[in-house]
Amino acid sequence: MSRVKVLVIDDSAFMRKLISDLLLESPSIDVIGTAKNGKEGIEKIAELDPDVVTLDIEMPVLNGLDTLQIIMDKFPRPVIMLSSSTKEGAENTIKSLAFGAFDFIPKPSGSISLDIFKVKEELIAKVLAAKRAKEKVQMLKKEIDTFPRKEMMKEKSHRQRKKSLIAIGTSTGGPSTLQKIVPCFPKNLNSPIFIVQHMPPGFTKSLAERLNEMSNIEVKEGEHQEIVRNGVAYIAPGGSHMKVIEKQGNLFIELDQSEKKRGHRPSVDVLFESLSNLKYYQTIACILTGMGSDGTKGLKALKERTDATGIAQSEKTSIIFGMPKSAIQANVVDYVEDLMEIPYLIQKLI
Template sequence: MQNIKVLIVDDSAFMRKMINDFLSEHQAIEVIGTARDGRDALKKIKTLRPDVVTMDIEMPVLNGLEALQLIMEEHPVPVIMLSSTTKQGAENTIQAMAYGAIDFIAKPSGPISLDLHKIKEELIQKVISASNANMTSLAKKPTYVKSTITQTREYSKIERRDRSKLPLQQGALNKKLVCIGTSTGGPRALQQVITKLPKNLDAPVFVVQHMPAGFTKSLANRLDSLSDVAVKEASDGEIVQNGTVYIAPGGYHMLIKEMGGNLRIQLDGSTLPRNGHRPSVDVMFESISNITGYSKIAVVMTGMGADGSQGLMDLKKKGVVIAIAESRETSIVYGMPKAAVATNLVDEVQNVDKIAETIMKYV
């Protein structure tokens, strides 16, 4: 098996050396070069042909965002962004995901992080994962348009006025909810799904995207600006509303509870991460499995690992659930959807551009 060839792009010589040292320790990784800015990176990508690029966002001459767009147009390759945890850094990182970066890592303490060793293992694992990314899907420029899906047909007013007199789908319940789990490649996938949901969506949507604290709010704000439905970072104790997408904050498990006839969100920052993740898709799915009186649509999209598959089994055991998995063809990393499909509980496997439509079919 050939080593994973990595190009490191950072304007700091200290950071380039630290990242080089960390990655070079792993027997499956070979650092084939470094670059000091985006323009230098573009030249070296053409000549060195790396398998993975790690790239700082804040650089002179040509910054990480500018360079990333050119890389994806000219020489698509998996790119992992290194970002600061400032508000601007988080916003730039979410923008980078939209431009085609496969993943990102938050620097522990600013542009020059002397404590970079804290993210050493994460960096190595993400480089290995990125080397297996589906670049065919990633290199395609998705077009994001607001929803063209209508929730109901021409007689929708009648349906809404007296839904109790109309036949339900087999085994379905009047009240619906949607829950989505995703990881690597998720911000891009979520943008394709959530922007296509109609503003009169008669269900709440709960999302777990594996991200550290500080980045989920920027993700929610971006999706809210692009979507007809309301999108927000979830708050502890809030009452759930239909037509709203709630994204679990980084660093907190998100649980959905029935209280006094309403659904409420409970955030838990004290329980340990599940399989390395907090928020965890399994934790969210398991909490939703205990909710009665709702039919549920559960969606598992791109991401490494198997988060969501155990929770899906709990959902299916306890209620009326339609399970949707993203296809191998469009998943940036076909890990989580593959694990979900392996449970034999998935009802539909769909390309990411068809997932919103499929959700609406059941809502």
């Protein structure tokens, strides 16, 4: 496989050097150029045609968000944002994902991060994944309109006697995917939604706020010991596992900072496994775009212990097909659906 050609855009000469050096530690990556601001970055993209761009959000002359929109309009390709974990940085990061960025890396200690080496493995992995997903980047910046609909199977009559729960797990490509499907749910949705999106602390709150602004239902970060309500989507806070437990006939959110599960906290498996302990509910569990296999083991537990339906996002609409593919190969999925079919199938099933 040819080496991935990367352009690094950052207003700090020090950070440009650090990021370039980290990427060059991978034999599969070639840093073909750097740029000190968005304007110069656009010119370098036109000249060098990189496979992947790393882009700082906070820059003079032309900031990261404006630069990203020009890239996605004129030179669409995978862009990985580098951002601070400040409130403003997190908000702009979520906006960038809506504008079409492939993914993001949080700078460990602000704009000038001497400890950027801490995210080296994550940065390299996302650059390599971005190259593999290059042909799908155009989809990230477009609204998906309609896909051909399939005939749905008639559901078992006993489902009508059970309360419904909706659970969603996603990773790379997830924020833009969630911004397409969560607004499709109606205000009177007779079910809660539990969402695990792989993100570090600080960013999930901004994601929840943006989804809440866009949606008919309420969307919020889950809080420890919070009682669960229908018509509310609860997002697992970055850095915490989210579980759902039953006490005296009510469901409650439970958060903890226990060990990461297969490298993740929050973990989709942890959420799904907690739901597998709820006997008198039917769960519709969805595994969307993302790297790895998080969610497969939890969905298996759900299917073995409860009345659960598994849905996986189709390969053609997944930015990264890793998580859905893992669940499909484990034979724990009932439906494989294009992205914009999923919210309508869920509503039919409940």
